[in-house]
Amino acid sequence: MLYGRASLSNKVKNPLIQPILNEKALFRDMVQYSTDASPSQQCASADSIHHYFTANQPSLFVPCQRYDRYSFCQEYYLFQFNASSSTCQRFVRQPCRPHRLLSSIDIRGGLYRGVTLTFMLSLNRMNRFPYILQRWHGPISVAFFVTEREVPALAEKIAAVPRQNVVYSVYVRRNTTIQNTPWHKLPSGLKRYFPKGVFPINLLRDLTIESISTSHYLVIDVDIFLSERIYDRINSYGHWLQDERLILLLPLFGYRSNRTTSLNSKSLQSTPAPFLMNPAAFRCYEKDDCKEAWEHIPRDKKTLKKGVSRGDFAAVTRYHYVINPAIWMGFSVSVPMRGVVTENMEPYAVVRRSPRNPIFHPFFFDYGGDKMSFFVYLRSMKRYTSFVMPIDFGFNIPHKQTAVSTQFRKQKKTHPMSVFYHYMKYTLYDSLHIRTH
Template sequence: MSSQLKDNQELHELTMFRALLKCVCRNSAAIIYYLALIVFGLLVLNARNLNYFLDKGSTCKFFNAEAKLERDYVENIFQQAQVNSIHDVTLVTQLTISRVGRLEQVLDKWKGPVSAAFHVDESPNDVIQAICDNKVLSNRNNLYIHLMRKTGRLYPINQLRNLALKCVSTGFSFLSDVDFIPHQNLYNESKQIVSKNIEGSKKRAYVVAAFGVQEAKGTNKAKAVEFPESKEKLLKLWDSKMIEPVHFAKFIHGHYQTNYTRWRNATEIYPIQWYTHYEPYVIVKTTETPAYDGTFIERYFDKVSHIFHLHKAGFDFWGIPNVYIVHMPHSSSKKNMSRYLRCATLAYEEFVAKLDPIRLKKKQ
């Protein structure tokens, strides 16, 4: 090979190497640039939760301290005569005065006894007067209202549930939330079902299928839907994707075990297998039902922990056909409670350890 040809080849290789090096450098700069953008974006997205990561200890101390606060309460403020039938079912719920309108809707569908615990931060006298002025509430002689005075900053949801539950005098309790409107036949249907289990030796929790109105695509607002008065209408709304099994899009584990596919065509009660994080709304024998754990305040694991307790206490779960409850749209709370998720998770792990130490040991 001539020296000139060799020089030309070396020059060509050097040129190619420089071009390759320039390309690599340019791409590396681009990669670094985009990585920096991603990191910056993540920091911006998590800025509001920065305190959660930097100060988890004090956050959970506050969470635990709130759960331990002593709260004053008054039972059955109007001293309504109690319904003591072992064959009857009381709807148990909790709310604030801002949800009175939703309680009216519940009362319109559920004609049986209702035990409702109010969380009040106004003067109790003002709340009592507001209830007295409400014709729907004041005209019911089987509505038992209890007041718990606001103490601290967080909503003591399970303590309110316990207040409402301890005041039940009927044989069975339907553990519900005020934003869920019941089917008009649920009360009569539930009485017929539980009457067959009054003398039964097995503990049973009857699961009421729960649905929710879907959000409009691209928004955080629920679609405009009227309450479905029949199962046929509900199924049509379900098929048209106007409603769906509650929380399926956000937390499918909560109600997945209800087996909605089977519920669609069910004509008799059917067995349901409990699984982790299951949190259905259930009808249970009042005297056999354990209290809710007051450690869980606001949201996260409040119902999950109670259903787990029922499971460990030996309850079998059974689905009820034909009737249901629907979570209707309402204005959402603006409080950001995500900072307490870790605190509630730790509390739940401790709760599980008390009831099922073997299960926790296997997990570890």
């Protein structure tokens, strides 16, 4: 058992399926981490970060190791920059702080030991970073995806960040040639090639999770801005979070659109178009002119409620219906509320990092099923209780849609990530006798 965890792969007896379900073993093979941080050096400037990478590329190189169905191959380099110690080093997986001591690599002690914000991004979304820093005052573990050509620019950006409690895991995609073109292995065994590469979305999430030194992490996407005092309030729920089976869910809001829900709607269904979208949000969606829209995103529940009353903001319920939004808006007590995670949901949440808890399945890339698959694992284990943060929230910022998300929506039934997600889900549910809706 990897990390001493009773993996789902041990509960599914089919030997053809077991390897695909053990996401921690897959992560280990795809990252090839060790407990040795060398080569390491002090990195006090952007130049020293860039020099570390160029001088140590052979040691930082990660070749492909997995060739299963549904896997993908993309050669890359991997290193970390720890801003608190100004150190560049190889990626090192941090020990867990589990509820119970399950293996020799774990740290003894099951109390709540703080929470780290985790997310990943590419260089073209760095403009979100200052807003996230303004609203989150605790430790951060972030993964960057860049090309070899972008490393100098990334070094400049992260060296200029005015925060020390940040760990950066940097995934550098190796320059693509005919010999090393990234590919994805289809269920048939055939390979689909990606000359422009793939975005290893869940591998990046796992890099952030396995880099934390706290007991818990809050997983978000870089397009989510948080309420301003969320870090302090999560810490105030420490006695709740001592139970590793408790998941603390984040209600999600956004500028009103046909993807959000009007709280004035009796049926709480999608708001019917046409409607008048906030002009600043419209400019952001259509022209990528986002500063005004981002500056006016609410920082607290009181401001959020005013925006909802005006019709500017609304609850995001598609894939994020963790609680009835109208009930949440009227709730004034600072005690977590009972929530729910149903099938095909992908909420943002505070989760304990534990040998007994899953990480994100690293075979997912680009877009589709990546977060949902994590909650399929949680549902399959039948051991988790969900609560909702009563005061704090996330806000889905307006932004232009990516090409990969657009492609996924056009090919939703046949897209490789959708196929893998449904294969995973129904394999688990059938094997563990879980009823589906």
